[in-house]
Amino acid sequence: MSNLVKIENGVAALANDDWTLVKLPEAQTEERIQAGKVVLFKLTGESTITEEQIANTVIPATGKIIVPLSVFVERNAELESRIANGEVGVWLATHELLEYLIQQQADLNVLPIIAVFVERFADGRIFSIGTLLRTRYGFKNELRAFGDVLRDQLFFLKRSGFTSFMVRQDRSAQEAIASLNDFSKPYQGAVDEPQPVFKRYNRGV
Amino acid sequence: MYKYDEIDQQIVDERVAQYRDQVRRYLAGELSEDEFRPLRLQNGLYIQRHAPMLRIAVPYGMLSSKQLRKLGDIAQKYDRSYGHFSTRQNLQLNWPKLEDTPDILAELATVQMHAIQTSGNCIRNITTDQFVGIAPDEVIDPRAMAEIIRQWSTFHPEFALLPRKFKIAVSGTKQDRAIVQAHDIGLEFYTDNNNNVAVKVWVGGGLGRTPILGSVIREHLDWQHALTYCEAIIRVYNLHGRRDNMYKARIKILTKALGINEFRNQVEAEWTHLKDGPNTITEAELARVAKHFDPMPYENLSAHDASFDAAIASNPAFAAWVKRCVHVHKQPGYRAVTLSLKPHGQAPGDITSEQMWAVADLADEFSFGELRSSHEQNLILADVKLADLYKLWEKARAQGLATPNIGLLTDIICCPGGDFCSLANAKSIPIAQAIQMQFDDLDYLHDIGDIELNISGCMNACGHHHVGHIGILGVDKDGSEWYQVSIGGKQGNDASLGSVIGRAFSAEEMPGVIQKLIEVYIQQRTPEERFIDTVRRIGAPPFKAHVYAKNEVAA
16 A cells, blocks of 8 residues: 555645656665765765666656656656656655756756655755755646655655655554644745745734 | 744644654654654753753743743652753753653643754754843844744754754844854844844854854844845755764854855855745834833833942942842843852752742842843843842842852853763763862952853763863763863853863862862962963963973872
């Protein structure tokens, strides 16, 4: 059974997942050494994903697929017609740079879905990535969080522009839905409600 | 002070419900230890050596008598009838039961209090100067901005899980008393050449394992943009701060790695997108919040009071207290009073339930029902009439709250240390107590004069040891507790970080070491010099020579 929660027309409910997630093959090198070292990564220009991994990624011949950002960029020619048919989405990890995606695909709304992989609950980069995709790059379609996604992130993810949540397999997605409404009148403006509370309500003088 | 409206109240009430359910899921085994940790931390709950510790937020140090009374009740009902004021102006309970914490939060919510974001990798309690609003040298009262920042940072979705904790301080005085340079972001409010309120923005300061004073990222920012500019800074940090090593995860490491100029370029580039956006503060919102901080309904008083002058002349003990614990006020005939939580031989910053109730009564009787906590871990009654000081002193003294040692050697800033905290390498409270007993002679203390001694039980530096004129750091050497001593640190506009004088000492040696440092000062000082001035003038070598002299003879 799918553990996917989806917000549609303002209502959150369990949903079937009609996308196939395409994964990179395991790296030869120990990838964890690099994971999260974003400063070093940026300063040294080192990539955590090898050419070999990208070349060896198995892309299903048919159906709706979400491909890794590196594959989307490096093997874009192979995907061209399927992208035009709305069969291709992109996923990225939290240390990957959105600029890399934009350079390849200026109009993100060609993509029916963008998914962001969060390896650890405590990795809050996902919130900035969601916010930038919505506010800076004008992405309007489904924005999904997957990976170490637990109910206590859901409220923040929703406020950061995410509209679907693949809750970790060992937890109840149904129960997680409740947390989307943990707070009724948040203080600050964010993606889902750009105006701060002092512009939404008359709080007296 | 700020009073909640329905929206504020609803948020803390909903937080209680959310947290209660998180605790329920944890106890039911639906959340693992690792999964519960970030959740409980963002509610101020640590798991410590003996019991959990709960840190209750005191936003920018402001408390009402009603709130303090409730804190006294809570400490009595759920703890061992005492609490501890921390260097972030918050109150910590050392012995609550995990199962009781949702009820404690529910009780706090009834007096418009909470424990939101008092720990964890998020934006922490906003701190400021304890004399805010009443200090004669104040240019801008920053409390309204502090409250606006508090609301903005509460459950900020984008910054809910930062690489590391994030501390913001605000100040509005010429003489900085909020240590803005030792914060992740320091906002220094001032009046610019056009007579508008502006902000000088500091970034990348912090104590801890790698002490660094902040750099100015922007000299002039219009106040309306305070939130969006903070968003730009924190977004760059959230995306690019290190997450692989918690000791390298503070924003200060990122600003050093990139250099302040490159960091500034990135922040400014981000800000071009956010500037004038929805989170821009409006005149109306500032005015609404500022109304809560209107001046108290002061009486028109003479700048002098005959009964006060007479008491000073006839009672040396009262005069000594006034000299150390009573502070200037911008309103004629009024003074601010520090109630010392540093009686000699007790844990600095500790206060019993009974004392909390007594201070609440004093606040009602003498100071419009409000008080403040300071980062030096004392309590302040900010608006006391000159003519009331003697009566207040007698009542405070009866409660053990009138030790005339504010700003003196025994007014020690001290973290809970190894007696309570599971992070600590060494105990800190017994060191503070031993030093207080060594210097128990008040005349001697007054002769030594203004000095700041700060003690941390580990390099996380909760006791701010780097900016103490004398700093003491507990270290672990092969499983035993040792203490490293530094001199020359200072808070304020001319802030500096202390330097270590040499090899570490055992706990028993510590009072003697401090004694020797003081001896050098007494010998070398010019009539007007404070300890820190002498250290800056003559440097560390004479101090080192005297402290380590015995060892050299023995060798």
